[in-house]
Amino acid sequence: MEEQTIRVQRCETKKEKPQDDQLVFGKIFTDHMFVMDYSEPLGWHNASIVPYQPLQIEPSAMVFHYAQSVFEGLKAYRTDNGSIELFRPEKNMERLNRSNDRLCIPPIDEEFALKAIKQLVSIDRDWVPHTEGTSLYIRPFIISTETYIGVSAAAHYKFIVILSPVGAYYKEGLNPVKIAVENDYVRTVKGGTGEAKTGGNYAASLKAQEMVAKTGYTQVLWLDGVEKKYIEEVGSMNVFFKINGEVVTPKLNGSILSGITRLSVIELLNHWDVPVIERRISIEELYEAYQNGQLEEAFGSGTAAVISPIGELKWGDKQMIINDGKTGEISKKVYDTITGIQYGHIEDSFNWMQNIETESTVKH
Known part of the structure; x- marks a missing residue:
């Protein structure tokens, strides 16, 4: 699709941010979210970053009845030098489109979606926790919103991205x-x-x-x-x-x-x-x-x-x-290496990390 602009509506009142040691997984959400609509024949349109809020959706929306939905999960990390980085996010966008294909959901523009995620994380950058092992979890998802009780692929969808600061998965070490x-x-x-x-x-x-x-x-x-x-x-x-x-x-x-x-x-x-x-x-x-x-x-x-x-x-x-x-030797070495790259302790010789301030390098 022809690249569109992202409309930004910032929240008027920001939420109180939790302390890093109070974070749990998937319970707290940031100030903003990304939303984009799909309809025929317009395609994907109306890309917006708006205050985090409930969705207005009809009870007859097809997602509730026929489960046309896909999602992804990735993280933003605050590195040793203070930058905020994503781990291989282009792979998540590629996989999202493979999921879309299986669920008969129209494909997204991977490069544009990644640009939107980076912009959203940048706006809510103060939500990225600072403590070792913590991160900002990123949840992109797509749901069918057409109001129709009939078994077929929908003609209307929403692509949404929400963010959640999360604590260290292993609070007491890497235990089997x-x-x-x-x-x-x-x-x-x-x-x-x-x-x-x-x-x-x-x-x-x-x-x-x-x-x-x-x-x-x-x-x-x-x-x-x-x-x-x-x-x-x-x-x-x-x-x-x-x-x-x-x-x-x-x-x-x-x-x-x-x-x-x-x-x-x-x-x-x-x-x-x-x-x-x-x-x-x-x-x-x-x-x-x-x-x-x-x-x-x-x-x-x-x-x-x-x-x-x-x-x-x-x-x-x-x-x-x-x-x-x-915990085995290989398990520990893999864990230490991947997390070391994610938090900037180890040189990223694989070019896995992407800074949120840079444009996507995904090629089509």
Whole structure:
């Protein structure tokens, strides 16, 4: 589309900002938000940054009935030199459009969307917390707003971006979590919406998570939806296993979300000459490796935690204690490197970070 201007309406009264040590995830929101509309034949239009406020939306809006919605999650970091940086945001915009395609939502202009996000973060820059480990979480999302009770792709949408200052994910250090292998419920299947970042995938995961939480486990390890044999994701994160010196992660197959942190982990391991392979891996193979003493590490990867080490896996009546329940060497090195780049402790030799004051470099 022809690039449009972004109208800015600043709030008259600013909210009181919380102290960094009072931050929790996703409970507090900043002064402003970005909104853009879609309609046929206008396309995407009316790009605006406005005060954070409730949406006026009809009860008959199609999003409530047929769940045409997608979202993304990324963060802004305040670095050692005081600048505010985004971590690989162009990858989030690319993935948002892949999700759009799967949900029959019109594509956004990735470069313009990133420009809008940078401008929004710049306006609310005082909300980016200063303490190590904290950040400003950025939630872009698109919903269908057409007023129609009928199963079809909508003709009207809203693209919205909201911001939320969040605390350190690990307040007491990088500690391994306990995970239960899910044998009954499935997250999604190949040919479904697993490779898209859409709310329905997360709604489908809640029941299993609720059940394992009652037994003292943090999350579930998802198996494929057809044979219930091959490992896919852990909770809402991608998953990695170090087996006999080689790092293995499930190959993207149409039901696994292509994580930006996952991609970054793979690129780091390749850079360090650590053997890493994307392939199918069954729970049986993993348990056999554990019995043989070859399962050396396991960890999840995602935007919120970056790395979440797995200290224990429960599969039926079988229990696997990984690396004596301690954080592994690779897990720690990956976590320290990615967060070091994000906060400016380590040189960004991969050119992953983008300053909020610079224009997007995304090419079409």
